Amino acid sequence: MVKRSSGELLLSIVVDRSSARSITTQVYTAIRQLITSGALSAGKKLPSSRTLARELDISRTTSMAVFERLTAEGLIVSRTGSGTYVSDQAEAGKPDQPLVLPAKGLVSAKLADIIADASPRFFQRLSHPKRPRAFVTGLPDYDAFPLAVWARLTAKHWREPRDQILGYPDANGHPQLRLAIAEHLRANRGLSCDPEQIFIVTGAQQAFDLIGRVLLNPGDPVWFEDPGAIGARNSLIACGARMIPVPVDDEGMCVKSGMKLAPDFRLAFVTPSHQHPTGVEMSLARRHELLAAANQAGAWIIEDDYDGEFRYDSRPLPTLKSADSDGRVIYVGTFSKTMFPALRLGFYIAPAPLIPIFQRISGAFLQGVPSSIQAVLAAFIEEGHFATHLRRMREIYMERHTAFHEAASQHLEGLLHIDRSIAGFHVVGKFTSPTMDEDSIVAEAEAAGLVVFPIRRFAIERERVQPGLILGVSAIDERAIAGGVKILGQILQAHHP
Structure with a gap:
């Protein structure tokens, strides 16, 4: 806490040392908000950079950097032999109080005809998880990018x-x-x-x-x-x-x-x-x-x-x-x-x-x-570099497609009909039994930590598309592919007649 200094109370500023934001940014933002909100009005004297550093347990260099940023923005001014004060410009730059009218009910959101239709x-x-996992599709291998x-x-x-x-x-x-x-x-x-x-x-x-x-x-x-x-x-x-x-x-x-x-x-x-x-x-x-x-x-x-x-x-x-x-x-x-x-x-x-x-x-x-x-x-x-990157990614993705098909031959045989994939980021597997339900399987896979997408999700006329799953293999390594295929096989087996 910054205590009363030279008769002025700056208010409490909390420094979060685990935050991704720098300490300089945290302190600068806090003081700036106090000034722009009016809590520190024009003419108020601030503690010296030395006092601020001591009270917040930060370095003198950090406190001086904060004051420099506030000075550059015109929010504070230094007066030789007197100290540092909130500037008159800060008062002039404060926004006026907004005009608040009594509510008259919900606003009607009338859309343009073309969007309404x-x-x-x-x-x-399709949504993607923050971290790639089996079997998210459409994502490249982040780790391989130079x-x-x-x-x-x-x-x-x-x-x-x-x-x-x-x-x-x-x-x-x-x-x-x-x-x-x-x-x-x-x-x-x-x-x-x-x-x-x-x-x-x-x-x-x-x-x-x-x-x-x-x-x-x-x-x-x-x-x-x-x-x-x-x-x-x-x-x-x-x-x-x-x-x-x-x-x-x-x-x-x-x-x-x-x-x-x-x-x-x-x-x-x-x-x-x-x-x-x-x-x-x-x-x-x-x-x-x-x-x-x-x-x-x-x-x-x-x-x-x-x-x-x-x-x-x-x-x-x-x-x-x-x-x-x-x-x-x-x-x-x-x-x-x-x-x-x-x-x-x-x-x-x-x-x-x-x-x-x-x-x-x-x-x-x-x-x-x-x-x-x-x-x-x-x-x-x-x-x-682009051509080199593409050649490398083709090699990586080919290995991952191969790993998927090897694992599928052990765990998905008789459950999904899978053509050998020779391109792209994903593999298509169609259910071998018409009684297998896409939505239920997708939900169970999600609960088990997998991301799978039903083929029919992409269709306008769903009834004429054979049900099955889209399985991405590009964003995960061979070990994750093998583990994911094994779990998926167990889920599909439970739904297979």
Whole structure:
């Protein structure tokens, strides 16, 4: 406690030495709050930095740093030979008392028509635990990311001239990063594009939202894989799309079914390299069918290449966009899977006719992704660290897929039908008995410390999708995989007839 000093009472300040916040920040925040709240009014004398240090049992250096911060903010002033006082500026800067009116009942939350109509059709996206565990899906291996390299590149960026690092970012994306992405895609994904076609966004989700708002009118039919990606579905529904659930078979989206359901479709959403969530690869014949259908209808295609970099039996497959000679495909990529989710950075590639409109949209109301993140990522790619990281992750994930299948052969045989996985972050297991209940099994798995997702959760028309589980294997090591498979086998055995 700070006791009365020079006739003034500062109030009690508690220093929590176990807190993640520094002691300097704690003391500064406490005194600042006393001043701004009026508890210490203008003209009040403060104890000396020496007295403050002694009473709070902190170092003199810390107390002086606190006073320096408060002085820099204009909240206190030092008078030579007299001491330190709360400044008049602190009084002038205090907010006025808010005007409080008597309550007149609950406020009506009237929504815009398009959102009011969309809300009942939204489906909650998958949640992830703070710490990866069996069998959370969609997460990379955090421990394998080269943080030291990333930190070095970050420090190097912040040593650049201030006019290059502190200004507003280009709303379309950092030129260096757009060029680096174009060169990477050309070399690794068989996709040739100009850097000006690439637009940097805060993740794939923002790309889906922008594309939908630019290309869709309320009620426009959109072919959507069923089952399919929940986040993308929600984005397009929020744009007013009329979702057309198109079934998925062993060759990907069933284009003939789509033509029967909505031949006048405006947009199609597909994950051709590794269908989400079933994991199937869209065949070449089916790709040609889809491109022909879009050209015939004058429609656009969103290609979501969320984990196309991760194929384990050969090089990653060419993209759908690389076969698009008519400029119908809008390619969307993300660094959440190849790097880490907190990066919040993705991109999309616009066909030539759409470049001017997306440039106008970006310049009109998008603030752009922070330039520092983009510059560091550009350097990460250009110096070869990205390619090295991808090669290493493919090796790690391949080993984890192998470990899963070995454990499954011991504990899940006869309980789940599991095709050998050769790509992506997860494995799909379908129940061998129709009496096994997805919801009950998911709940019991959660109680046992596992995270599993039902296949039908991703479906619009649930009844036509064979029930089963989505099991992520990328974020956990081989030991956790083996232990999780054993526990899951016990749970499934209890539900198997």
